[in-house]
Amino acid sequence: MIQSVWPYLAVMLLAAGFWPAIERRYGWKVFGILPPIVLTYLTVTALSVAGLWTSSEEIHAAQNMLVARLVPALLFLLMINCDLRAILALGPRVLGVFVCTSISLFIAFVLAFLIYRHWMPANGWMPLASLSGSWVGGTANMIAVKQAIEMSDTALATTLLTDALCYSMWVVVLFAAAPLAPAFNRWTRAVSSADLTVAETAPRAPATPDSVLLWLGLALLVAALSTVVGAQLPVGSMLSATTWTILLATAAGLVVAHTPLARLPGAQAVSSAMLIAVVAVLASQSSFAGIAAAPVYLLAGVTVIALHAVLLCLAARIFHFDLYLCGISSLAHIGGVAATPVLAATYSRSLVPVGILLALLGYILGTGFGLVVATVLSALAS
Secondary structure (H helix, E strand, C coil): CECCHHHHHHHHHHHHHHHHHHHHHHCCCHHHCCCHHHHHHHHHHHHHHCCCECCCHHHHHHHHHHHHHHHHHHHHHHHCCCCHHHHHCCCHHHHHHHHHHHHHHHHHHHHHHHHHHHHCCCCCHHHHHHHHHHCCCCHHHHHHHHHHCCCCHHHHHHHHHHHHHHHHHHHHHHHHCHHHHHHHHHHHCCCCHHHHHCCCCCCCCCCCHHHHHHHHHHHHHHHHHHHHHHHHCCCCCCCCHHHHHHHHHHHHHHHHCCCHHHHCCCHHHHHHHHHHHHHHHHHHCCCCCCHHHCHHHHHHHHHHHHHHHHHHHHHHHHHCCCHHHHHHHHHHHHCCCCCHHHHHHHHCHHHHHHHHHHHHHHHHHHHHHHHHHHHHHHHHHC
């Protein structure tokens, strides 16, 4: 059993590189549909559940540090090749997907509560209401809704467990759904957003050791500076130091993207490695312990996601949305600012700014959404 940081980091790097190396060498995917990033997530989660490493204070601190530093560094690198004009060309279509996603989640939470309310304890609507705040914005919105409705700390533990388990399941589904995009888009009569936004660019020179080191150093420096500056900026109910850090790193990437430095090769190679490393670290924090303590809410959470998926697919059929935008918008709600760009990057790198925008919009609206859901559910419970 691993109890120290360095063996843990070695396992994360090996797990992050294993499936991409297998695919590159043999061109092989499990069942022909699961990409390496999904297999990495599943593999590391299985190792975590098997107890290969302990949740020691040292490893926990390393996990938090890695996510806090690698995510803004990754976002900086992913912005280097982004075409803002192509993103702006999406216009109302992107906001339309976001609105449809929010409405589908609202309906799903109400229906799930009506289905399971007789098996829930007194004030059983509260965990679902706080969960709805998280599934439009993030954990901060969950806490804000919890405080506003005076939910107990015990119920918050149930909400956090449901959030973590259902979110992990949905991330895997969305990553694995990418190969279904052509069939889904034919069914909805939609044009792929990746095809619309990926601009033709001149072939780039291959990465060199010095360019890789330069981009890695610059990305980590930007992440560190963004963290320091973000901690000094004013915070409020909708803005935290983490949000500022992500915004600053993203803005820095967009600025550098319009300078001659963007022509230096290597940013894509570094970001690809960092992307799958972030996925491995996020998966290493997965845990299914305590699942028996909240079976009703876990089932309700799965039901919410299933109903949301069906309703969003129907909206996609009506309004001709493509799978990439639906998936990004869904994870922008349920996954938040840190996870959405990772998914967007696996779909199409040009959609990363869309994922960031929708996730931040969800973070702004999450608390209000959760309070509206709380008002409706409390009325139905009385």
